[in-house]
Amino acid sequence: MRHRTAIKQSLQNMAMRQTGQSLGWRAIRKLSNPERTELLGDNDCLAFVASQQVDLIELLSEKIERFEEKILEHAQLKPAYVCLLTIPGVGMILALTIMLETGGIGRFETVGDYTSYCRCVRATRTSNGKSKGKNNSKNGNGYLARNGALATKALAAKWSKAAYYIMKRQEAFDLTRVFG
Numbered sequence: 679m680r681h682r683t684a685i686k687q688s689l690q691n692m693a694m695r696q697t698g699q700s701l702g703w704r705a706i707r708k709l710s711n712p713e714r715t716e717l718l719g720d721n722d723c724l725a726f727v728a729s730q731q732v733d734l735i736e737l738l739s740e741k742i743e744r745f746e747e748k749i750l751e752h753a754q755l756k757p758a759y760v761c762l763l764t765i766p767g768v769g770m771i772l773a774l775t776i777m778l779e780t781g782g783i784g785r786f787e788t789v790g791d792y793t794s795y796c797r798c799v800r801a802t803r804t805s806n807g808k809s810k811g812k813n814n815s816k817n818g819n820g821y822l823a824r825n826g827a828l829a830t831k832a833l834a835a836k837w838s839k840a841a842y843y844i845m846k847r848q849e850a851f852d853l854t855r856v857f858g
Contacts, residue, residue: 686735749770758780792841
């Protein structure tokens with residue numbers, strides 16, 4: 679999957695460099711070879727590379743689908759699996775990974791226990807040198823806006839809490855509950 683994503687990004691970056699336009703790989707895939715050549719500045723080599731990248735993306739997509747089918751043949755799916763699939767951006771493999779890594783959601787007494795298990799609770803050092811977990815993803819000085827890593831961690835904590843409640847309640851994802 680990483681290779682496929684890297685190739686998609688490479689294709690999109692090439693199109694952006696040559697055209698100044700932000701084009702998705704699907705839009706590029708839909709173009710015929712002459713259209714790709716025209717888009718990429720009548721450069722035969724770039725059109726060839728784009729064509730090969732599209733073919734490779736499609737081949738990797740087919741292989742990924744075969745892997746997923748094989749994995750599903752052997753997986754013992756829980757009801758939570760279907761609910762996890764309703765989270766935006768969570769596909770079959772990620773939902774399965776969350777389900778299998780979590781095990782029984784009942785083993786986590788609180789959402790904080792689960793978030794900590796997912797390594798989404800920020801730890802800070804106090805003056806006495808002991809570590810103290812913090813669930814608060816906001817602070818008054820706008821630090822989140824300036825610190826991308828901290829913002830990513832805060833967002834990961836939100837998503838892990840959403841996954842916890844989805845598995846605990848056996849219900850579909852609801853965006854208003856996450857950010858509402």
